Amino acid sequence: MTVTEAVRQRISTRAFLDTPIPRGQLVDLLETAQRAPSGGNLQPWKLIAVTGPAKDEIIHLAHRVLATDPTGHVTSDRPVYPDLNAVDPVYNARRKRVGEMMYARVGIPKEDRAGRTRWFANNYRFFGAPVGLFLIIDRRMGHGQWAHMGMYMQTIALLAEERGWGTCMQECWARLRDELHTLFQLDEHHMVYAGISLGVPDPEAEVNDLYAERAPLGEIVEFKGW
Ligand SMILES: Cc1cc2nc3c(=O)[nH]c(=O)nc-3n(C[C@H](O)[C@H](O)[C@H](O)COP(=O)(O)O)c2cc1C
Numbered sequence: 001m002t003v004t005e006a007v008r009q010r011i012s013t014r015a016f017l018d019t020p021i022p023r024g025q026l027v028d029l030l031e032t033a034q035r036a037p038s039g040g041n042l043q044p045w046k047l048i049a050v051t052g053p054a055k056d057e058i059i060h061l062a063h064r065v066l067a068t069d070p071t072g073h074v075t076s077d078r079p080v081y082p083d084l085n086a087v088d089p090v091y092n093a094r095r096k097r098v099g100e101m102m103y104a105r106v107g108i109p110k111e112d113r114a115g116r117t118r119w120f121a122n123n124y125r126f127f128g129a130p131v132g133l134f135l136i137i138d139r140r141m142g143h144g145q146w147a148h149m150g151m152y153m154q155t156i157a158l159l160a161e162e163r164g165w166g167t168c169m170q171e172c173w174a175r176l177r178d179e180l181h182t183l184f185q186l187d188e189h190h191m192v193y194a195g196i197s198l199g200v201p202d203p204e205a206e207v208n209d210l211y212a213e214r215a216p217l218g219e220i221v222e223f224k225g226w
Helices: 003-009 023-033 052-068 089-105 113-128 143-162 171-183
Strands: 046-050 131-138 166-170 190-199
Touching: 003 143, 023 046, 023 143, 046 052, 052 113, 052 131, 052 171, 113 171, 113 190, 131 143, 143 166, 143 190, 166 171, 171 190
Parallel strands: none
Antiparallel strands: 046 131, 131 190, 166 190
16 A cells, blocks of 8 residues: 555545554554654654553543533633634534535434434544554643644554455544543543544445545635746
């Protein structure tokens, strides 16, 4: 598989088989992902990988927390989105579009709010994936280091593709930041940024047929000097 193929075929996988991922193979992936670049080589990321009972404990935790507020509303000081009314409306339009495409795949119309909330809750079961990865960052890091965390995450995702695995990055876990902080016994400086579900994609699941659109290059890139 070429890098181009891996980039083009990577999607957010939202349904997995329960095929286990052997620890040694995950270690190999994570050793390689350590090659992700970061400014000053800070490598400003830490990762907690869970499977089996450790993963189940988190699923149960999420179930308990979401029983009180199933919407998954995040109140963290590091919100998942900026104020989307304050920025160019194109961003909110893209967010809505991919949401509509996804719910169309799983056949849940906009009016069925409860159905959509129920479907969203699959996030908190890792979409059935055997492995959950949690990205941890020191709160004192600046915006640069948060960007470098993204490089690490994408490196993991592409290496997963090469191995025939799928991933879904999940900032929805921000909803459980406090609870996960306690569970993982993090110190006062560290926080859970996001999760990644990882495993073998379910080839039968409709939701995995979603190939999210991208803006045309003209909206993104300006070429100068040609
Ligand atoms: C940092 C980050 C967090 C994300 N959080 C979630 C999430 O919580 N749940 C989810 O279903 N998808 C999540 N996504 C997936 C995005 O919705 C997805 O990447 C985007 O719609 C483009 O689709 P694609 O990944 O299939 O190309 C996240 C993606 C990123 C990069």
